[in-house]
Amino acid sequence: IPVDPFDLVIFGGTGDLARRKILPALFRRFCSGQMEDESRIIGAARSDLTRDEFRQIVAEAIAEFNTSKDCETGTVEAFLERIDYVNVDAKGEDGWKELSDLMIPGRVRAFYFSVAPSLFGPLAERLHAHGMADADSRIVVEKPFGRDLETARALNATLAQHFDESQIYRIDHYLGKETVQNLMAVRFGNMLFEPLWNSQYVDHIQITVAETVGVGGRGEYYDRSGAMRDMVQNHLMQLLCLIAMEPPAKFDPDAVRDEKLKVIRALDDVEPANIVRGQYGATKGAQDYAHDVENPRATSESFIAMRVNISNWRWAGTPFYLRTGKKLKARSSEIAVIFKETPHSIFGAEAGRHRNILTIRLQPNEGMDLDVTIKEPGPGGMRLIDVPLDMTFAEALGPEGEDVPDAYERLIMDVIRGNQTLFMRGDEVEAAWAWTDPIIEGWETRGDRPVSYEPGSSGPEDALVLIHRDGRRWREIR
Numbered sequence: 303i304p305v306d307p308f309d310l311v312i313f314g315g316t317g318d319l320a321r322r323k324i325l326p327a328l329f330r331r332f333c334s335g336q337m338e339d340e341s342r343i344i345g346a347a348r349s350d351l352t353r354d355e356f357r358q359i360v361a362e363a364i365a366e367f368n369t370s371k372d373c374e375t376g377t378v379e380a381f382l383e384r385i386d387y388v389n390v391d392a393k394g395e396d397g398w399k400e401l402s403d404l405m406i407p408g409r410v411r412a413f414y415f416s417v418a419p420s421l422f423g424p425l426a427e428r429l430h431a432h433g434m435a436d437a438d439s440r441i442v443v444e445k446p447f448g449r450d451l452e453t454a455r456a457l458n459a460t461l462a463q464h465f466d467e468s469q470i471y472r473i474d475h476y477l478g479k480e481t482v483q484n485l486m487a488v489r490f491g492n493m494l495f496e497p498l499w500n501s502q503y504v505d506h507i508q509i510t511v512a513e514t515v516g517v518g519g520r521g522e523y524y525d526r527s528g529a530m531r532d533m534v535q536n537h538l539m540q541l542l543c544l545i546a547m548e549p550p551a552k553f554d555p556d557a558v559r560d561e562k563l564k565v566i567r568a569l570d571d572v573e574p575a576n577i578v579r580g581q582y583g584a585t586k587g588a589q590d591y592a593h594d595v596e597n598p599r600a601t602s603e604s605f606i607a608m609r610v611n612i613s614n615w616r617w618a619g620t621p622f623y624l625r626t627g628k629k630l631k632a633r634s635s636e637i638a639v640i641f642k643e644t645p646h647s648i649f650g651a652e653a654g655r656h657r658n659i660l661t662i663r664l665q666p667n668e669g670m671d672l673d674v675t676i677k678e679p680g681p682g683g684m685r686l687i688d689v690p691l692d693m694t695f696a697e698a699l700g701p702e703g704e705d706v707p708d709a710y711e712r713l714i715m716d717v718i719r720g721n722q723t724l725f726m727r728g729d730e731v732e733a734a735w736a737w738t739d740p741i742i743e744g745w746e747t748r749g750d751r752p753v754s755y756e757p758g759s760s761g762p763e764d765a766l767v768l769i770h771r772d773g774r775r776w777r778e779i780r
């Protein structure tokens with residue numbers, strides 16, 4: 303279904319994020335027929351380019367980063383017809399008049415701030431000064447949204463001077479993943495799971511986001527954040543909220559976000575003994591973390607594992623184990639809900655003890671598994687085995703489903719539709735910082751340093767101990 307005609311201005315249109323994610327995502331939506339003929343995409347950045355030069359950049363970005371095989375409703379050339387460019391200085395006056403002259407009244411206006419957060423304020427101010435933003439305009443902002451509570455509050459306050467909360471779309475691309483939305487469909491669209499979704503039946507929950515890459519070219523940026531700020535405060539926190547929240551009364555933006563906020567507010571402080579931080583070491587041909595970030599005294603973590611408790615009626619007594627890191631053994635992200643064992647086994651001790659595990663895979667192969675216990679086939683008596691009831695979305699959705707839409711496709715179209723459900727509200731972001739700040743401050747005042755781990759492993763030994771101590775083990779990263 304096509305969305306209403308729109309003008310989407312991408313500030314930072316020549317940048318890495320625009321080229322890798324935003325523009326290819328828009329191309330795919332164009333291919334699937336979602337963009338009306340009048341809709342336009344206007345790149346706005348500091349480089350002095352002509353429209354044709356920018357179109358060339360867009361064509362190259364599509365050639366390099368678009369994974370979709372074919373385009374049903376047009377060609378790259380037809381898409382490029384929709385593209386315009388203005389050389390704009392976020393901090394000066396250059397280009398603003400030209401940009402404002404390009405805007406066509408009466409259609410949806412969205413401004414994507416794909417630039418450093420220090421430019422959010424100047425951009426918002428100039429959009430208003432030049433009369434480009436009206437009560438229905440939307441702005442999209444990227445992470446990082448602050449580096450602590452104070453800076454996040456300041457950013458929220460700056461944006462609030464010019465835009466209402468209902469106009470601000472804070473992207474966390476994890477929320478745009480098909481499986482993450484399916485998590486809500488599975489929880490609240492079935493009778494099967496919700497009655498068991500509590501500490502009486504769930505032993506514990508594991509959330510893992512494992513990467514095989516190191517810090518790459520982002521060393522300097524990464525070292526100022528570390529895994530806690532770069533991954534836990536936003537992405538893992540969002541996953542935790544969706545898995546732990548109470549059923550919202552409706553699938554509407556504020557109903558969902560109110561429930562997520564309650565989860566964050568119910569999080570206990572985390573004792574130092576319940577956190578393990580790591581930095582990857584060197585291997586043959588590859589340098590260690592400190593070399594990669596060019597800081598011999600680097601104290602940020604490229605790995606973190608923690609045990610988190612949610613103090614509310616539903617979850618008291620069920621720990622959540624979170625883990626994320628770079629240079630681990632496989633690129634794999636999943637949420638696993640590990641149910642308790644049956645209270646009694648009628649099959650005797652030799653049948654072993656078994657339990658159901660619901661796994662929500664974010665990558666690779668987005669999908670879900672439910673491990674159930676069945677009888678081992680054959681004449682060997684009543685021996686039990688655990689087998690997965692597997693639902694890989696590509697299979698479940700048929701040929702069209704082979705291309706699971708990229709998170710950015712979904713999220714950008716939601717901006718145009720005016721649906722904020724999958725975007726973070728300002729108070730959520732602040733609550734998440736309010737929880738992470740004391741943890742980070744604790745490391746700084748105590749002078750804690752991350753422990754080293756072997757690249758290609760599952761992380762530091764201490765992380766294994768963290769969960770073994772509770773008589774549990776991590777799921778294998780594969």
Ligand code: NAD
Pocket residue numbers: 313314315316317318319320346347348349390391392393415416417418419421444445446
């Ligand atoms: P980048 O450095 O590649 O691009 C920056 C863009 O901003 C360029 O188009 C540049 O022309 C423009 N710009 C810089 N100063 C400007 C000014 N004064 N006026 C107008 N335009 C100006 O950055 P990026 O990697 O594309 O990241 C953009 C934002 O998205 C950052 O906030 C970053 O933290 C965030 N982000 C990036 C990624 C990623 O994968 N690259 C992922 C998540 C979030």
